[in-house]
Amino acid sequence: MSKHQKEITALKEHLxxxxxxxxxxxxxxLDAFLKQEHITAEAMxxxxxxxxxxxxxxxxxxxxxxxxxxxxxxxxxxxxxxxYDNVSHKGHHDHLICTDCGKIVEFENCDIxxxxxxxxxxxxxxxxxxxxxxxxxxxxxRH
Amino acid sequence: MSKHQKEITALKEHLxxxxxxxxxxxxxxLDAFLKQEHITAEAMxxxxxxxxxxxxxxxxxxxxxxxxxxxxxxxxxxxxxxxYDNVSHKGHHDHLICTDCGKIVEFENCDIxxxxxxxxxxxxxxxxxxxxxxxxxxxxxRH
DNA sequence: ATTGAAATTGATAAATCGTCTCAAAAAGAA
DNA sequence: TTCTTTTTGAGACGATTTATCAATTTCAAT
Numbered sequence: 001m002s003k004h005q006k007e008i009t010a011l012k013e014h015l016x017x018x019x020x021x022x023x024x025x026x027x028x029x030l031d032a033f034l035k036q037e038h039i040t041a042e043a044m045x046x047x048x049x050x051x052x053x054x055x056x057x058x059x060x061x062x063x064x065x066x067x068x069x070x071x072x073x074x075x076x077x078x079x080x081x082x083x084y085d086n087v088s089h090k091g092h093h094d095h096l097i098c099t100d101c102g103k104i105v106e107f108e109n110c111d112i113x114x115x116x117x118x119x120x121x122x123x124x125x126x127x128x129x130x131x132x133x134x135x136x137x138x139x140x141x142r143h
Numbered sequence: 144m145s146k147h148q149k150e151i152t153a154l155k156e157h158l159x160x161x162x163x164x165x166x167x168x169x170x171x172x173l174d175a176f177l178k179q180e181h182i183t184a185e186a187m188x189x190x191x192x193x194x195x196x197x198x199x200x201x202x203x204x205x206x207x208x209x210x211x212x213x214x215x216x217x218x219x220x221x222x223x224x225x226x227y228d229n230v231s232h233k234g235h236h237d238h239l240i241c242t243d244c245g246k247i248v249e250f251e252n253c254d255i256x257x258x259x260x261x262x263x264x265x266x267x268x269x270x271x272x273x274x275x276x277x278x279x280x281x282x283x284x285r286h
Numbered sequence: 287a288t289t290g291a292a293a294t295t296g297a298t299a300a301a302t303c304g305t306c307t308c309a310a311a312a313a314g315a316a
Numbered sequence: 317t318t319c320t321t322t323t324t325g326a327g328a329c330g331a332t333t334t335a336t337c338a339a340t341t342t343c344a345a346t
Contacts, residue, residue, distance in 0.1 A: 019321080019322080020322075020323090021312080021313050021314070021321085021322055021323065022313080022314095023312075023313070023322090023323065023324080024312090025323080025324070026323090041303090041304080042303085054324095054325070054326095055324090055325085056324065056325040056326065056327095057304090057325090057326095058304085058305075058306085058324080058325070058326080058327090059323080059324060059325070061303095061304060061305075062305090062323085062324090077220035077221075078220075079220075080220075080302070080303070080332095080333085081302095081303075082303080082304080096262070096263060096266055096268050098268070099271060105266050105268070107262055107266065109258060109262055111258050112255055112258045112259070112262075115252060115254050115255045115258070116255070116275075116277055119239070119250055119252055119255075119277070120239060120277055120279060123239055123248050123250065123281075124281060124282030125239050125241070125248070125277065125279045125280065125281055125282070126279045126280050126285055127277050127278065127279040128242065128278055128279045128280070129278045129279075130275070130276060130277045130278060131274070131275070131276045131278070132259075132273070132274070132275045132276075133273060133274045133275075134259055134262070134263055134268065134270050134273045135270065135271050135272045135273060135274070136263060136268045136269045136270040136271045136272075137268065137269050137271070138266075138267060138268055139267030139268070142269055162292085162293080163293075163294090164292085164293055164294070164341080164342050164343070165342080165343095166293090166294065166295080166341070166342070167341090168294080168295070169294090183332095184332090184333080185332085197295095197296070198295090198296085199295065199296040199297065199298095200296090200297095200333090201295080201296070201297080201298090201333090201334075201335090202294080202295060202296070204332095204333065204334075205294085205295090205334090208334095223303090223304080223331065223332065224331090224332070225332080225333080
C-alpha cells in the first residue's frame with residue numbers, strides 16, 4: 001500500500017474520465033514525482049534513467065503536463081526552465097529566494113491568498129492559480 | 144528635457160560604473176522602453192524597425208538585459224516568451240493574467256506587500272524585489 | 287581633432303527548451 | 317485472442333534567447 005494512494009487514485013480517476021490509459025510509464029513518473037517538492041522534466045529524465053533507460057524525455061514532458069491537467073502538478077517558469085510543483089498536498093507553493101546563494105524557502109500564507117482573491121474579484125477575475133516569489137537575501141548572505 | 148530624465152540618468156550612472164558605453168542604440172531602446180508598461184524583445188524589434196531598420200534583435204535582447212541589471216527593467220517569463228517590465232516608475236509590478244485571452248491587468252496592494260515583509264522577516268530574509276502573478280479568467284473569458 | 291584601446295553592434299550560427307510527428311508497441315474492452 | 321485506441325520513444329522541428337566574431341563606434345588620452 002503506497003504512501004501516495006490518494007494521488008494515485010486521483011490520477012486514475014482523471015485518466016478514466018478522459019479516455020486515457022494507465023501505463024507503466026505514467027505510474028513510474030507519478031511515483032517519482034510525488035517524492036519531490038518540485039522538479040524539472042530534465043532532472044526527472046536523468047533521475048529515472050536508472051530505473052528505465054529507455055524512458056523518453058518527451059514522455060516525461062507529456063506526463064508532467066498531464067499531471068497539471070489532473071491537478072496534481074503546477075507548472076512554473078523559473079529562469080529558463082519549467083519547474084513542475086507538487087501541489088497534491090498543499091494548495092499553493094510560494095517561494096522565498098535568496099538572490100545570493102540561491103536558497104529557496106517555501107511558504108504558505110492564507111492572509112495573502114485572501115487578499116489576492118479580493119484583488120482579483122475587484123477586477124472581475126476568477127483566480128485559478130498564482131505565483132508569488134520574494135527575492136532577497138537570506139540571513140546568512142546578508143552579512 | 145525628456146520626461147524620463149531620471150531614468151536616463153540612472154542608466155548613464157550604471158554605464159559609468161561598469162565601464163560600459165552610451166550608444167545611440169541604447170538611448171533609442173531606452174526611450175522606447177520607458178513608454179511601455181511591459182514589452183517583449185520581439186515586439187520592440189518590430190516597433191523600432193521604423194526608426195532604425197538595421198537595429199539587430201540581439202542588440203535589443205542585450206540592451207533589455209542591461210536594463211534589468213541597471214534596475215530599470217525586470218524580466219518575467221510568460222508562456223514561451225520573456226516580458227520585460229518597466230519598473231522605473233512603480234516599485235512593484237504585480238499582474239492579473241487571463242490564461243485564456245492573455246489580458247494583463249496591473250495592480251498594487253499595500254496590504255499584500257506588508258504581509259510579504261512579515262513572511263520574509265519570519266524566515267530571516269530581507270526582500271529586494273518580488274513577483275506576484277495571479278492566473279485565471281477575466282470576466283469576458285469566464286463566459 | 288586624432289589616435290587607439292576597449293566596448294558595441296549586426297548578422298547569423300548555435301544552444302536551449304519544449305512540442306510535434308509517426309511508426310511501433312501497449313492498453314484495455316469486447 | 318482480437319481489435320481499436322492510446323501511448324510511447326526517437327528524433328525532427330519550432331520558438332526563443334544567447335554566443336560568435338569581424339567591423340564599427342565610443343571615448344579617454346593625446
